[in-house]
Amino acid sequence: MIGKLPLEVLEAVLETLPIEFSVIDANDKVLAWNKHETRIFKRPEGVVGKDVHNCHPQKSVDKVEAILSEMKQGKMDSARFWIDLPIGPDKQLQKILIEYYALRDKEGKYLGCLEASQNVSPHQAMSGQKRLLD
Numbered sequence: 001m002i003g004k005l006p007l008e009v010l011e012a013v014l015e016t017l018p019i020e021f022s023v024i025d026a027n028d029k030v031l032a033w034n035k036h037e038t039r040i041f042k043r044p045e046g047v048v049g050k051d052v053h054n055c056h057p058q059k060s061v062d063k064v065e066a067i068l069s070e071m072k073q074g075k076m077d078s079a080r081f082w083i084d085l086p087i088g089p090d091k092q093l094q095k096i097l098i099e100y101y102a103l104r105d106k107e108g109k110y111l112g113c114l115e116a117s118q119n120v121s122p123h124q125a126m127s128g129q130k131r132l133l134d
Contacts, residue, residue: 018118023103024052025112028068040087040096040117052113071102072110078102087119094121 005013014021014034020041022033030047033039043055056064070076079100087094097120103111 019116020118021114021116022052022055023112023114024068026072026110028052030055031112040085040119067100068113071100071113074108074110076102077104082120094119095124096120 017034020033020035020039023031025031028051030050030052032048033043036045047055052068053061053064067076067079080097082095082097084093085096086092087096097118099116101114101116103114105111
């Protein structure tokens with residue numbers, strides 16, 4: 001990254017990004033997440049510092065473990081998948097994109113993982129162009 005952001009600005013950026021994310025450390029402990037009040041995948045604040053495996057449905061824990069293991073071994077830097085999830089008061093199915101990114105230092109050492117999720121249904125409905133200030 002070029003330049004330095006004051007902590008207050010960095011926190012505002014992380015809350016403004018159009019994705020929700022969680023960060024885990026190299027030992028699979030949850031460090032932090034954004035968009036606490038509006039998350040698709042909600043979790044209690046007590047999860048901070050706990051094992052990430054406890055944040056996922058039992059049926060997906062083995063898949064999460066496999067992704068993290070391959071990232072730690074340097075075999076994988078990212079994983080992408082999507083699911084249909086009922087969201088909102090009417091429980092309408094929405095397409096949710098989920099991506100995992102290995103966090104590495106400048107020498108390539110594994111530092112942890114960024115899990116990013118986003119409702120991409122509105123993007124799927126786009127067509128044509130919409131230019132700036134249209």
